Amino acid sequence: MLNKHLLIVEDEPDMQQGIKDNLEFEGYTVDVADDGEMALKKITNGEFDLILLDVMIPKISGFDVCKQIRHRGIETPIIFLTAKGEEIDKVIGLESGGDDYMTKPFSLRELMARIKAVLRRTGNSNQPEVETLVTIGKLEVNFDNYLAVSDGQPVKLTAKEFEILRYLLDHKNSTISRDSILDSIWGYDYQPTARTVDNFILKLRQKIETDPNHPEILITVHGIGYRFVY
Structure with missing residues (x-):
């Protein structure tokens, strides 16, 4: 258990609940606020390790x-x-005292990575260092530096391919639905089709499987999604 207390300040119910559920699944203790006044009251009266703060909220921005x-x-x-998403808004946010800035829509995987990075950077993280260089089939992958190598040669993976691979690794040996991948990687505000996931899986198989036509790592679970065997 991470034993970190986070506050979500977000007035859109589905977004608030989705982020809250995922943070709690990751082991965080989570509180919420729907507007600026409630946020100020909770921040003043409580101690939080990190605040996720929407800009366009009622009462106080x-x-x-x-x-x-x-x-x-x-x-x-x-x-x-x-x-x-305007650059000036990012500048205002950082100059007003923010530590990082995410523009919607964003993937939950990226959000979790940003939270962990800010907690580490500000000295609020009590997490042990995790292994970031892993061997996956034909690839050696460094998730910190977004680098992949096969037989000593660099292999080009897109940012989305890295995110999907990291998500699959985090849920290794479990059956994962296409919807779970869509929600976690592409976020709630932007939904590509399930076919988009299938296309990314096909591309990843080409890069990690010895025989992509007979995969042994990225296995299709018909009617549901995929299983990442590791």
């Missing part, structure tokens, strides 16, 4: 919430979550 708590001397790490 996320930027102003951040400014107010920083003015009060509260240095809890903040990751801004927002639909705004």
Whole structure:
């Protein structure tokens, strides 16, 4: 158990609940707030290890919430979550005291990685270092540096291929539905078709399987999804 207490400040119910469920699954203790006033009250009265703060929330904006708590001397790490993608908004968020910034739609896998990175960077992480260089079939993969090598030669993997591979590795030897992969990698606000997942799996098989036509690592579970044998 991570024993880290996180606050989600998000007024969209499905987004709030989806993030909360995934954080709790990862072992975090999670509290929520629906607007800026509630967020300020909870932050002032409680101790959190990290805050996920939506910018466009009722009553008090996320930027102003951040400014107010920083003015009060509260240095809890903040990751801004927002639909705004303009560079100036990112600058404002970071200059107001934020530690990181994610633009919706985002994948849950990326969000979890950003949370862990901010906790490590701010000294709030009590997690042991995990192995980031792993052998998967024909590939040696470094997930920290997004590098892959086969027989001493670099192999090009896209960012999405790295994310899917990491997700499959985290759920090794379990049957994973296409919907789970879609939600975790592409996020809730943007939904490609199940066929998109199948196409990525086919590309990954070409890179990791000895015989992609007879896979032994990325196994199809008909009618459901895939099993990653490791």
